[in-house]
Amino acid sequence: xxxxxxxxxxxxxxxxxxxxxxxxxxxxxxxxxxxxxxxxxxxxxxxxxxxxxxxxxxxxxxxxxxxxxxxxxxxxxxxxxxxxxxxxxxxxxxxxxxxxxxxxxxxxxxxxxxxxxxxxxxxxxxxxxxxxxxxxxxxxxxxxxxxxxxxxxxxxxxxxxxxxxxxxxxxxxxxxxxxxxxxxxxxxxxxxxxxxxxxxxxxxxxxxxxxxxxxxxxxxxxxxxxxxxxxxxxxxxxxxxxxxxxxxxxxxxxxxxxxxxxxxxxxxxxxxxxxxxxxxxxxxxxxxxxxxxxxxxxxxxxxxxxxxxxxxxxxxxxxxxxxxxxxxxxxxxxxxxxxxxxxxxxxxxxxxxxxxxxxxxxxxxxxxxxxxxxxxxxxxxxxxxxxxxxxxxxxxxxxxxxxxxxxxxxxxxxxxxxxxxxxxxxxxxxxxxxxxxxxxxxxxxxxxxxxxxxxxxxxxxxxxxxxxxxxxxxxxxxxxxxxxxxxxxxxxxxxxxxxxxxxxxxxxxxxxxxxxxxxxxxxxxxxxxxxxxxxxxxxxxxxxxxxxxxxxxxxxxxxxxxxxxxxxxxxxxxxxxxxxxxxxxxxxxxxxxxxxxxxxxxxxxxxxxxxxxxxxxxxxxxxxxxxxxxxxxxxxxxxxxxxxxxxxxxxxxxxxxxxxxxxxxxxxxxxxxxxxxxxxxxxxxxxxxxxxxxxxxxxxxxxxxxxxxxxxxxxxxxxxxxxxxxxxxxxxxxxxxxxxxxxx
Ligand code: BGC
Numbered sequence: 001x002x003x004x005x006x007x008x009x010x011x012x013x014x015x016x017x018x019x020x021x022x023x024x025x026x027x028x029x030x031x032x033x034x035x036x037x038x039x040x041x042x043x044x045x046x047x048x049x050x051x052x053x054x055x056x057x058x059x060x061x062x063x064x065x066x067x068x069x070x071x072x073x074x075x076x077x078x079x080x081x082x083x084x085x086x087x088x089x090x091x092x093x094x095x096x097x098x099x100x101x102x103x104x105x106x107x108x109x110x111x112x113x114x115x116x117x118x119x120x121x122x123x124x125x126x127x128x129x130x131x132x133x134x135x136x137x138x139x140x141x142x143x144x145x146x147x148x149x150x151x152x153x154x155x156x157x158x159x160x161x162x163x164x165x166x167x168x169x170x171x172x173x174x175x176x177x178x179x180x181x182x183x184x185x186x187x188x189x190x191x192x193x194x195x196x197x198x199x200x201x202x203x204x205x206x207x208x209x210x211x212x213x214x215x216x217x218x219x220x221x222x223x224x225x226x227x228x229x230x231x232x233x234x235x236x237x238x239x240x241x242x243x244x245x246x247x248x249x250x251x252x253x254x255x256x257x258x259x260x261x262x263x264x265x266x267x268x269x270x271x272x273x274x275x276x277x278x279x280x281x282x283x284x285x286x287x288x289x290x291x292x293x294x295x296x297x298x299x300x301x302x303x304x305x306x307x308x309x310x311x312x313x314x315x316x317x318x319x320x321x322x323x324x325x326x327x328x329x330x331x332x333x334x335x336x337x338x339x340x341x342x343x344x345x346x347x348x349x350x351x352x353x354x355x356x357x358x359x360x361x362x363x364x365x366x367x368x369x370x371x372x373x374x375x376x377x378x379x380x381x382x383x384x385x386x387x388x389x390x391x392x393x394x395x396x397x398x399x400x401x402x403x404x405x406x407x408x409x410x411x412x413x414x415x416x417x418x419x420x421x422x423x424x425x426x427x428x429x430x431x432x433x434x435x436x437x438x439x440x441x442x443x444x445x446x447x448x449x450x451x452x453x454x455x456x457x458x459x460x461x462x463x464x465x466x467x468x469x470x471x472x473x474x475x476x477x478x479x480x481x482x483x484x485x486x487x488x489x490x491x492x493x494x495x496x497x498x499x500x501x502x503x504x505x506x507x508x509x510x511x512x513x514x515x516x517x518x519x520x521x522x523x524x525x526x527x528x529x530x531x532x533x534x535x536x537x538x539x540x541x542x543x544x545x546x547x548x549x550x551x552x553x554x555x556x557x558x559x560x561x562x563x564x565x566x567x568x569x570x571x572x573x574x575x576x577x578x579x580x581x582x583x584x585x586x587x588x589x590x591x592x593x594x595x596x597x598x599x600x601x602x603x604x605x606x607x608x609x610x611x612x613x614x615x616x617x618x619x620x621x622x623x624x625x626x627x628x629x630x631x632x633x634x635x636x637x638x639x640x641x642x643x644x645x646x647x648x649x650x651x652x653x654x655x656x657x658x659x660x661x662x663x664x665x666x667x668x669x670x671x672x673x674x675x676x677x678x679x680x681x682x683x684x685x686x687x688x689x690x691x692x693x694x695x696x697x698x699x700x701x702x703x704x705x706x707x708x709x710x711x712x713x714x715x716x717x718x719x720x721x722x723x724x725x726x727x728x729x730x731x732x733x734x735x736x737x738x739x740x741x742x743x744x
Contacts, residue, residue, distance in 0.1 A: 002667040009316045010116045012665065017109035017124070019048050019102070023673035026051060028321075028664060029113045029120050030345035030676065031140065034331030035147035036260060037344020040111070040120055043088040043138060043154055048102035051178055051673070054084050055344040055351065057337050058264040059209045060409045061186040063177075067416050073395050074416045079409040081340060081351025082186050083177045085200060085213050087258045088140060088152050091168040091239075094161055094246075097130050104128050115324040118144055118298040119291070133159040143290060144297035147331070148261050148278060153287050154254040158246065165246040168232055169217035169256055170239035171200040179347045192238050194231045197276045197283070200238050210263040214275035215240070215256060216283040222250040257283045257290065264336075301327050304718060305368035307688055311713035318661030319688055322681035326364055329678050332373025335380050338409075339679060346675020352407045352414055353380070355427035356679030358434035359604075360635060364682040366441045367689065367719045374438055375447065381431050382451040384411030385458055395422060397465050400530055402458030404431050419489035423482040425466065428459045429500030433608055436507055441697050443722055449515045449522035456508040457530050460540060463501040467543055475548035483560065485601040486633075487582075487591050491561035493550050496605040499558075502547050503609065505540040512537065556620040558602050567595040571627040581669065583632050597629040599636035607639045610646065611698070619647050626652070634663055638683025638691075645691040645707050653691055654709045660684045689717060693730065697721075704737075706730040 004021060005028070006013040014025050029040025030053075039053040062077030092099040104126040111122045118141055125135045135157045143149035158165075173187045180186070190210060191201040201212035219226040219242040232239035246252070259278035261271055282290055305323050309316040329343035339361050340351035357377055366374040381388075381404065388402035391413050395403065405413035406420055406427055415421045435452040439445060467476040478501065483494035516523045526532070550559035559565065572580075579585050582596055600607065603625055606618050622643055631637050641656035661684040664672045689695050692715055694705030702721055708714075714731040718740070729736040 005665050007313045007317055009313055010114065010320065012113040012115070012317075012321060014109075014111040017101070017106050017111075021667075022049050023051050024667055025111060026053075027345045027672050027675050029111060030325070030328070030343070031118065031120055031142045032325075032328035032344040033142040033144050033147040034329065034333065034337075036142055036150070037328060038088065038142065038150075039345060040113070041088070042101065042122075043090045043140070043152055044092050044099045044101070046102055047100050051346065052083075052086055052175070053178075053344075053346060054086055054088075054175075055081050056084050056211055056260065056262060056264075057081075058334075059084065059204060059207075059211055059262055060351065061204050061207055062412075063181050063184070063186075065416050066181045071418045071422075073422060074418075075413045075421075077412070078181070078350055078407075078414040078416070079352060079412065080177060080179065080347070081409070082204060083175050083347060084173070084187070084211055085202065085260075086170075086172045086175065087150060087213055087215065087260070088256065089170045089172055090152075090154060090254065090256075091166075091170070092156065093164075093166040094128060094132050094134065094158060095130065095163050095165075097128055097132070099128070099134070099156075101126065104134075115320050116298065116302065117141075117295045118324075118328075119295075132161040135159070141291060141294050142328075143294045144301065145290075145293035146278075146282075148259050148275075149282055149290060150258045150260070151282075151287050151290050152254075152256040154256075156252045156254075157249060159249055162246060162248045165221075165244060165252065167219055167242045167252075167254060168239045169215065169219075169242070169254065170232070170237060171198065171213050171215050171258075173200055173202040173236035174234075177347055179350070187236060189236045191272060192233060193272065194233070194238060195276075197279050198231065198238050198240055199272055199276055200236070201271060202236055208263075210268045210271055211260065212262070212271040212275050213258055213260045214272075214279035215258045216279050217242070217257075218253075218255045218283070219244075220253045221246065255287045257287065304720065306718070307685070308714070308716040309712055310715075312709070312711050315658065315661065315709075315712070318658065318665065319684060321665055322661055322684040323368075325676055325678055326361075326681050326685070330361075330365070330373075332365060332369055332376050335376040335383065338377065338380050341677065341679045342675030343678035345678070346673075348671075348674040350407070350409075350414065352409050354407055354679065355430040356635065358430040360638070360679050360686065361682040362434050362437055363441075363690070364685045366438065367721070369720065371442050371444065374442065375444070378434060378438055378447070379451060381434075382455055384408065385455055387411030389458060392462055397462060399461055399465070400458055401461040401465050402428070402455070403462050404428055404459075419482050420486065423480055423490060424486070425462075425481060426483060426494070426497040426500055428462055429497065429504055432456055432459050432504040432507065433500065441721075443700060445514070445518075448511050449519040449526070453508075453511055453515055453526055454530055456504070456511055457526075457532065460505050460508040461536070463505060464536075464539060464543060467501070467547065470548065473548050475546050476543050477548045483601045484599055484604050485560065485597045487594070487596055487598045487630075488561065489592060491563070493548055493562045494601070495549055495551075495558040495560055496601050498547055498549055499605045499609070502544055505544050509537050509540060555624060556617065557624045558605075558621060560597070560601050560625070564595075567593070569595050569628065572596065572630055573627060580630065581632050582630055584670070595628050597625060599629070599631065599633035600639040601625070603643060604639055607643055610696075615647070618643065622647055622649075631656075631659065632669065634660070634669060634677035634680035635683055637663070638680060638687040641687035642691040645694065648707070650707065650709065653687075653707075657684075657687050657691065657709075660687055688715070689719070693717065693728065695719070702726070704728070704730075704735055706735055708732055
């Protein structure tokens with residue numbers, strides 16, 4: 001755990017430079033607007049530890065996979081969101097010496113992510129190796145108002161230097177992904193031009209996406225504008241160069257304004273002219289005007305989605321940080337996009353979609369954005385249904401059975417580890433559950449006939465073929481699976497997977513009946529399209545009745561899998577802490593045989609289906625499983641926090657809340673340098689609203705059962721529920737609700 005970020009309700013502040021944590025701070029300070037984003041890298045060259053990262057939504061490359069022992073059914077490619085053109089880049093030469101903080105003696109330093117405004121600022125003073133005393137102030141943003149624009153301001157002042165200064169402001173596509181499997185570069189140069197505005201366009205290999213950026217730079221020295229001296233150009237790289245005689249202690253102000261667009265949105269032939277025109281117009285308006293509209297857009301977003309916690313600045317900073325990054329990652333405007341576990345903050349997980357979206361992210365967007373946004377997350381999967389059916393076919397399933405990929409960008413499976421790719425099939429359940437969750441929350445029943453039902457039928461068909469009849473047990477069983485707890489593989493009858501499969505079969509039957517009755521024309525079309533047979537629900541009912549569930553009557557618990565109790569059960573608290581985290585200290589073999597649980601598994605099911613069980617059952621399972629859980633997935637603490645609140649375990653709920661909300665700020669899992677845990681951030685939101693707020697939606701109504709931690713004076717949040725915008729304030733004694741739509 002690290003503790004170098006100052007506590008502040010609206011800001012992430014690094015006081016004093018911590019080069020050893022620079023990659024962590026770069027992740028924390030990433031900016032984005034749903035369409036593009038970049039890590040909090042320095043604009044000027046930096047030879048210390050850094051991961052230069054700039055990412056654009058929807059632009060990916062299918063990298064050839066690297067696998068030790070190939071298994072039939074593995075996909076050959078792993079689609080990755082690409083590290084793309086570095087647009088903040090500046091090379092600054094003071095005399096002959098290039099500015100590089102790694103080689104300087106730093107006198108003062110502050111890096112500030114201002115979450116209210118959506119800007120990243122840095123101010124520092126330092127002396128260079130040649131003894132020049134420099135002060136630097138810089139600010140940047142990715143426009144929230146116009147998601148194709150970005151801007152950087154960079155001011156420098158040299159106290160004891162007069163002489164030549166050279167500034168090279170560039171657009172660089174000569175970029176390699178840190179996670180490139182064969183060190184291959186994924187971009188080809190496609191077009192470079194240099195008029196008033198410079199332009200750099202590159203094309204992805206294989207997928208042939210075009211991405212074009214236009215840049216115009218303004219440099220002033222003591223308020224006087226400096227003319228561009230020349231253009232620098234090499235492969236995939238173009239720059240504007242400014243050279244001038246610098247007079248000591250006079251401010252140099254640099255402004256970079258960029259416009260970016262891609263063939264994901266526009267015809268390739270339009271890209272250059274569109275970007276150049278936008279950039280020129282924005283340049284005339286200037287940095288401050290662009291910033292004003294950006295800050296206003298953020299202010300509206302905060303009105304919809306802010307959570308206020310009075311009396312606990314750590315908790316406040318944690319939740320705002322999470323909400324900030326969720327809003328930066330996904331705007332919900334486009335149903336072809338989704339939420340990668342790292343968003344625009346790093347390359348791990350390839351920017352792809354996991355079950356995280358359906359299981360964790362959906363509730364945040366349902367409550368804080370327009371209904372369309374949540375719907376788009378579901379439509380994304382509907383659009384991939386054909387590929388999910390093909391994916392299941394590759395594994396030997398038939399009759400329209402659909403297995404959604406574990407990891408995907410465009411519907412193709414990208415994951416290559418048999419115990420996950422083929423066995424972690426509970427993901428299908430989460431996709432079905434999200435349909436239920438969305439309809440339960442919004443009341444949008446029409447979604448079923450339009451898109452949802454076909455997905456449910458495909459998934460139900462998969463479960464039907466995935467179970468088999470066991471003569472020995474006289475029940476249907478599901479063999480060879482991996483549950484959400486990836487620290488056990490190839491187990492039989494994972495309780496969670498069996499439960500969600502059974503629920504899904506039942507829900508699909510209910511939904512078919514509903515659509516058949518209320519939208520009979522639609523049902524005709526759907527049943528023809530999917531070649532539905534009236535026998536199918538009968539078959540599903542047999543499985544519903546006779547699906548096997550491992551339980552231990554004596555302990556009163558559901559067993560994570562058939563043989564869970566054969567394991568040696570030792571609580572995490574009784575392990576010598578030197579073993580933790582086990583994923584960094586133990587062999588995989590030792591982990592698999594141990595009783596330790598990576599993330600909620602049985603408890604994930606009890607969280608989803610709380611209404612199906614009495615409190616005592618939930619308590620017994622929580623008391624058995626939580627002490628065995630190492631929470632080594634970022635997705636773990638949030639679910640435990642909600643359940644702990646439900647069970648009145650206040651201290652546990654608070655401990656788990658801080659762990660989920662400050663996971664990245666405090667670098668709990670020692671991996672923030674790879675990028676932030678964006679999807680678990682939505683879990684943090686759940687732990688506040690469903691946990692401390694106790695919010696549930698039942699029978700078309702909102703319910704609240706608040707339980708505030710003792711040190712919180714109050715908790716406030718806003719919920720977009722159907723036609724109401726409800727502001728909720730909870731203090732230690734009361735709850736206040738206001739439908740702000742009615743008050744307008
Ligand atoms: C978790 C998965 C999750 C993935 C991406 C893994 O560590 O175990 O449940 O889908 O990370 O967030």
